[in-house]
Amino acid sequence: MHGLVFQALRGGGATGTELADRLGVTKQAAGQIVDDLERRGYLRREPHPGAGWSY
Numbered sequence: 037m038h039g040l041v042f043q044a045l046r047g048g049g050a051t052g053t054e055l056a057d058r059l060g061v062t063k064q065a066a067g068q069i070v071d072d073l074e075r076r077g078y079l080r081r082e083p084h085p086g087a088g089w090s091y
Contacts, residue, residue, distance in 0.1 A: 037068060038073060038078070040059060041059065041069055041070075041073060042078075043053070044058040044059055045079070047050055049082070049084070052066055052067060052070070055070070066086075081084070
C-alpha cells in the first residue's frame, strides 16, 4: 500500500481528500496510512493554503 501512496503523491503533494480519491479509499484510511508513513519519516504534513493539510 505504501508504494501506491508514493505513486499517488508523485509530482507534488495532495490534500487528504485528493489522496483518498487517488487511492480509492476513505479519508480516514488515507489518514491512517499517512500517519504510519509520517511516523517512519517518509513524508510530512504541511499546511495547504485554504484546503487544510497537505501531504
